[in-house]
Structure formats: C-alpha cells, structure tokens
Amino acid sequence: MINKENQAKIVLTLRHNIDVESDITLGISEIVSLCKITDNNDVRKLSSSIELIEELKTLSAPSKAIKLLTHNIRKKGVIGLIISNTNVICYEALIRLSAFTQDVYLVNEREISLTQQLVKKLSVVQSEPAEKMIAYGISLSSLLDYSTKMVFHRDKGLNANSLLNELINYLLYEKQPSKASYSIIKEAIAAKKTSLYLTHELHLYKGKFFPRMARSLINRFLPDGKGVVGDPFVGSGTALLEAALVGHQSIGVDVDPTSVLISSHKLTPASIDPDLILEVCSKINVAVYGNGNPDLFSSTGYTIDNWASFRINAPEPMRGRLIKRGKEEGYNLLGEIEDDSAKVLCLINQVPIHLQPLMRVCLSHALTKKLRLRFVGIGNGRFTIDVAKVRVLDLFVKKISHLVAISEVFYWLKSNGLLIPLPEVIKGSAKDFDALLSNRKVDLILTSPPYIPASSGREHYARARAIPLIFTGAATLEELDYLDEAFIGEMSAQVDTLHLEKSMPQHVRETLTFLRNDQQRLPKYLPTLNYYVDIEKVLHSTKKSLSDSGKALFVVGSSHTFYVHKTKEILHTVDAVSAMAELGEKAGLNVDEIIHIPLKKSGNLNARPRSTDDYSESVVVFRK
Ligand SMILES: C[S@@+](CC[C@H](N)C(=O)[O-])C[C@H]1O[C@@H](n2cnc3c(N)ncnc32)[C@H](O)[C@@H]1O
Numbered sequence: 111m112i113n114k115e116n117q118a119k120i121v122l123t124l125r126h127n128i129d130v131e132s133d134i135t136l137g138i139s140e141i142v143s144l145c146k147i148t149d150n151n152d153v154r155k156l157s158s159s160i161e162l163i164e165e166l167k168t169l170s171a172p173s174k175a176i177k178l179l180t181h182n183i184r185k186k187g188v189i190g191l192i193i194s195n196t197n198v199i200c201y202e203a204l205i206r207l208s209a210f211t212q213d214v215y216l217v218n219e220r221e222i223s224l225t226q227q228l229v230k231k232l233s234v235v236q237s238e239p240a241e242k243m244i245a246y247g248i249s250l251s252s253l254l255d256y257s258t259k260m261v262f263h264r265d266k267g268l269n270a271n272s273l274l275n276e277l278i279n280y281l282l283y284e285k286q287p288s289k290a291s292y293s294i295i296k297e298a299i300a301a302k303k304t305s306l307y308l309t310h311e312l313h314l315y316k317g318k319f320f321p322r323m324a325r326s327l328i329n330r331f332l333p334d335g336k337g338v339v340g341d342p343f344v345g346s347g348t349a350l351l352e353a354a355l356v357g358h359q360s361i362g363v364d365v366d367p368t369s370v371l372i373s374s375h376k377l378t379p380a381s382i383d384p385d386l387i388l389e390v391c392s393k394i395n396v397a398v399y400g401n402g403n404p405d406l407f408s409s410t411g412y413t414i415d416n417w418a419s420f421r422i423n424a425p426e427p428m429r430g431r432l433i434k435r436g437k438e439e440g441y442n443l444l445g446e447i448e449d450d451s452a453k454v455l456c457l458i459n460q461v462p463i464h465l466q467p468l469m470r471v472c473l474s475h476a477l478t479k480k481l482r483l484r485f486v487g488i489g490n491g492r493f494t495i496d497v498a499k500v501r502v503l504d505l506f507v508k509k510i511s512h513l514v515a516i517s518e519v520f521y522w523l524k525s526n527g528l529l530i531p532l533p534e535v536i537k538g539s540a541k542d543f544d545a546l547l548s549n550r551k552v553d554l555i556l557t558s559p560p561y562i563p564a565s566s567g568r569e570h571y572a573r574a575r576a577i578p579l580i581f582t583g584a585a586t587l588e589e590l591d592y593l594d595e596a597f598i599g600e601m602s603a604q605v606d607t608l609h610l611e612k613s614m615p616q617h618v619r620e621t622l623t624f625l626r627n628d629q630q631r632l633p634k635y636l637p638t639l640n641y642y643v644d645i646e647k648v649l650h651s652t653k654k655s656l657s658d659s660g661k662a663l664f665v666v667g668s669s670h671t672f673y674v675h676k677t678k679e680i681l682h683t684v685d686a687v688s689a690m691a692e693l694g695e696k697a698g699l700n701v702d703e704i705i706h707i708p709l710k711k712s713g714n715l716n717a718r719p720r721s722t723d724d725y726s727e728s729v730v731v732f733r734k
Contacts (some may be wrong), residue, residue: 119196228527261512263515343540391513483496545651646693709726
C-alpha cells in the first residue's frame with residue numbers, strides 16, 4: 111500500500127552553472143542519497159524548459175512557482191529532475207543540503223509542515239490550488255553561490271545580510287528590490303563563476319577541492335547529517351568548511367603551517383560580529399589611506415606610525431632573489447614588501463586579539479598573491495617568481511574588506527537557524543592521522559593527497575615560501591630547514607626505501623620501473639618510491655581512524671603522463687587510480703567504488719604540451 115505521504119512529487123532544477131555534463135551524474139547520486147530513493151523509476155530527467163513548464167502545469171504549480179523554477183535554467187543537457195513517491199523530508203534535504211539543486215517544487219496531498227527554520231525562510235508553503243499542498247523554494251547552496259557577488263559590492267555600503275533578504279523576497283515573492291540592490295541581485299542570480307563562496311577564497315590556494323564536489327560527496331556518504339568528517343591532507347580546508355555548512359563535526363590535519371593557519375581560521379568569520387569586522391576594516395582604511403570616517407566608531411583609531419619596529423627581514427633565498435629582481439625592474443622590491451608587511455603587522459597588533467590570527471591569514475594571502483612561485487626542472491628546488499604589481503598593503507586591505515560581507519553572510523545563516531559546528535585542525539602528519547585523533551573515530555574521510563613528485567611544479571621547498579611563513583609567525587627559521595622532509599611527495603625525499611620496491615603493488619611498480627630505466631627521470635625514482643611508501647602508511651592510519659561503517663574517499667588525478675617534450679610522444683602513463691586502490695588494499699582497506707569526475711580543461715590550452723588531453727579526477731572509495 112502506498113503511504114499517503116509518499117504520494118508527494120518533487121520537481122527540481124539543477125544549478126544553471128554546472129559546466130560539465132558528467133557532473134550531473136555526481137549530482138543525481140547526491141540527490142538520490144539525500145532523498146533515500148531506492149527505485150530508479152522514481153527519478154526522471156528533464157531536458158528542456160518546455161518539458162519543465164509542462165510538468166509544473168500538470169502539477170498545478172502557481173505562476174510564481176513556475177517563474178521561480180524557470181528563471182535561470184541550464185541551456186543544455188539535463189536541466190532538472192522529477193522525483194515521484196517522495197516526501198517533505200526529501201524537500202527539506204534538497205533545500206538545506208544539496209550542492210547541485212537550484213530551485214525545488216513540492217506537491218503533496220497531505221499538509222506540508224516544514225520543520226527547519228532555514229528551510230522555512232527559503233520556501234513558500236501554500237494550500238492553493240485547493241486540495242493540494244505545495245511548497246517551493248531555493249536551495250541554500252544556490253543562495254551561497256549568489257552571495258559571492260555581494261562580497262565584491264560591500265564597498266557600496268550594501269549590507270550582505272539585507273541583500274540576501276531582498277534577494278529571497280525577489281525570487282520567492284516577486285518583491286522588487288531597492289534601486290541600489292537591484293543590479294547586484296540580478297548579477298548574483300545570473301553569475302556563472304560563483305562556487306568559491308564564504309571563505310573558500312580566504313587565501314590563494316592551488317589545487318583545492320571544488321566546493322560543490324566536496325559538499326555533494328559528503329551528502330552522498332553522510333546523508334543524515336550525522337557523522338564526523340576527517341581530512342588528513344586538509345590543505346586550505348575546503349572539506350571542513352563544506353562539512354560545517356551541512357552540519358558535520360570535522361577534523362583536519364596538515365603538515366604545512368600555512369595550511370594549518372588557513373584551515374584553522376576558515377570558520378572564524380562565522381563566530382565574529384560583522385559590526386566588529388566592519389569597524390576594524392574602517393579603522394584600517396583610515397590608517398592606511400586616510401579615508402573613511404574615523405568618528406564613526408567611539409573607540410580610538412589605528413595608526414601605522416610605528417610600523418618600522420615591526421620590520422622583519424626576509425630570509426634567503428627569497429631575499430637575494432627579490433633584491434636581484436628589484437634591480438632589474440629599477441626599484442626596491444624587497445624593501446617594498448618588507449615595509450608593507452611591517453605596516454600590516456603593525457595594524458594587526460592593534461586589532462582585537464581574537465581577530466589577529468584571521469588577519470595573519472589575510473597577510474599570508476596578500477604575500478602569496480604578491481609573489482607567485484613556479485617550480486621548474488626535476489626537483490632541484492629551482493623556481494621562478496611572478497611578482498604582482500599590486501602592493502601587499504593594498505592586497506591586505508582588500509581582503510579585510512571582503513571579510514565584512516563574508517561575516518554578514520555567516521551571520522545571516524546563523525540567525526536563520528543554521529548550526530555551524532567549528533572544525534578542529536591539528537598540525538601533524540597524515541601518516542599519524544589516527545594517533546592525532548586520540549581515540550576518536552571519523553565516519554567519512556574526504557581527502558586529496560599531494561601529487562606524485564614526478565609531476566613537476568608541486569614542490570614544497572619551504573625556504574621558497576618562507577616570506578609568508580615567517581612574516582605571519584606560522585613557522586620559525588629553524589623549522590624551515592626540516593619542514594620539506596615532512597611533506598609527502600617532496601622531491602628531496604631521499605630516505606633509503608629501495609628494499610620496499612618489490613613489495614609495492616603492480617601499478618606502482620610499473621611507474622617505478624619506468625623511472626628507474628629512464629636516465630632523464632632517474633632522479634624522480636627514489637622520491638616516487640618514498641611517496642608511495644608514505645601513502646601506504648597514510649592508508650594504514652586511515653583504516654585505524656575509521657568508524658565501523660566509515661568510508662574513506664581519496665580524490666586523485668586519474669592519470670599522469672610522461673612524454674617527450676618536443677614530440678609529445680607518450681612514454682608512460684601513471685594509472686594513479688589503480689595505484690591508490692591497490693595500495694589501499696595492501697593497507698587492509700576494501701575498494702567499494704571508483705567515481706570518475708571529468709574536469710573542465712583550463713582556459714589556456716597551450717599552457718603545456720599535452721594540456722589538451724582529457725583530464726579527470728577520480729574518487730577511490732574505501733571501506734574498512
Ligand atoms: C592537494 S593538497 C589538499 C588540498 C585540499 N583538499 C583543499 O581543498 O585545500 C595536499 C595537502 O597535503 C599536505 N601534506 C603534504 N604532506 C603531508 C603530510 N605528511 N601530512 C599531512 N599533510 C601533508 C600539503 O601541505 C597540502 O596541503
């Protein structure tokens with residue numbers, strides 16, 4: 111007998127800015143899991159707006175709901191889904207959690223009573239037409255996407271908190287926004303590149319997760335909102351922020367002090383008063399540029415008069431490199447960076463103490479953006495530096511101004527009932543992940559390990575990154591000397607593990623054999639062997655840290671090719687997925703599933719030879 115509640119039907123649209131069609135598979139599996147759909151016949155794909163409108167009309171959707179669901183849909187491919195035999199719980203999960211859902215329509219024969227404050231805020235519930243109950247609304251993840259645009263318009267005096275309310279009123283109730291807000295709201299809804307919302311962009315960081323992918327994987331494997339998420343290679347903390355937004359406790363580990371600094375403070379803006387950030391930002395503006403309104407706040411302002419006492423000397427080899435570059439360009443580049451950093455440190459010293467670590471993240475971001483490094487060669491520590499024209503001081507002030515709107519968005523989320531658990535970040539090695547958890551277990555590991563050392567450009571070479579590390583106090587000079595050794599995938603790793611090669615699984619051995627027999631790539635042989643030995647240790651530790659039904663998701667670039675630079679002829683392809691799967695099995699884990707995620711190619715297809723080859727990531731799903 112069909113339960114009356116199950117006679118409900120849902121029509122949803124997918125986010126209009128999903129670029130890669132195959133991402134839809136990821137989206138559908140997330141939605142199926144969130145809605146606990148067991149029968150595939152209950153899900154039907156919609157491929158055109160005509161089909162969507164027809165369906166909504168058949169379901170007697172009121173014109174406002176039709177307008178909402180058809181206002182900005184995908185131009186091709188699957189644009190939405192229809193779910194039959196569903197219920198209100200599914201509707202609530204889609205609104206609150208789903209990464210791929212944009213707008214949702216629910217029709218039911220029974221009364222619809224929404225249980226969650228946030229879902230109520232994002233929904234309209236009504237009992238017209240007669241005898242049917244309907245609800246329609248916008249997903250929180252699309253709202254977060256929309257909020258990214260608000261961050262960049264905060265200087266116009268528009269509070270992100272009020273803008274979000276105006277946007278909801280516009281989309282759900284067709285209430286015209288104020289003149290000042292209208293263009294921002296329009297731009298926010300139509301924007302394509304919006305996935306780096308809240309603090310995902312707090313600090314420049316290459317190779318981070320796509321937040322949408324991270325969120326959908328968390329939803330898929332922990333659909334009930336319960337469970338602890340762990341990331342032993344936490345990096346910039348993408349997984350932690352997404353876990354927190356869908357209500358999970360989370361724990362991250364990283365060996366890199368910069369990663370620890372960033373990921374520990376990714377959620378700090380969620381617990382600070384937006385007015386305080388606004389005040390700090392305003393005082394910084396006055397101190398740096400002399401503009402703003404110093405009388406706006408009763409407490410005294412900041413000054414950079416004493417900045418000279420905060421000056422720190424940049425360590426070698428960056429020091430020498432910057433002196434040389436400055437000479438070439440005809441100005442004192444090193445002096446500018448050291449002076450600007452001292453001014454920033456002088457300002458940081460005056461902000462309330464609990465905000466100081468967050469401000470240091472902003473300084474680290476400014477320095478990382480100012481000096482972009484690119485490693486060249488085969489792991490001898492050689493690198494080139496791109497120097498941005500914009501000054502460190504300006505980059506810092508700009509970042510702080512973004513924090514104002516970001517903290518307002520967090521404030522909006524919390525005041526509308528979203529509970530955001532704060533993550534825990536521990537500095538240490540992924541090889542000791544279980545020990546660092548001190549007897550706690552995690553239910554889902556979502557992580558992306560470093561690339562194999564064979565793929566150049568990913569070296570750590572802490573001394574080259576010394577300026578942000580030392581200037582922010584994240585590392586000491588002494589630490590820099592042994593920091594590299596702690597990194598997995600470091601080219602300088604020369605530990606003698608030769609005897610372990612023969613016990614390595616097949617796909618690992620294939621790559622090692624190739625490297626050993628290729629004169630040019632021989633220097634990569636031992637670091638690569640060490641890399642795999644270390645990854646096996648991580649997988650061991652992962653197993654120990656998992657709860658009984660826990661899963662570990664290792665996200666890896668599917669393959670890496672070695673080719674002849676001139677002719678582009680492929681010499682060897684590393685099957686990174688098989689290597690990871692086999693190593694996991696060697697460490698006592700079981701492979702449950704492998705999820706392929708094709709990626710969009712980068713804009714510059716001529717950037718490097720073979721850059722036009724298909725590239726994808728894969729998620730190796732392990733269970734105990
Ligand atoms: C690909 S990044 C992870 C990026 C992350 N998923 C994100 O979204 O920002 C790999 C990370 O592994 C870290 N790492 C390298 N060796 C490590 C080790 N022995 N223990 C823990 N983390 C390590 C690096 O510092 C880097 O942050």
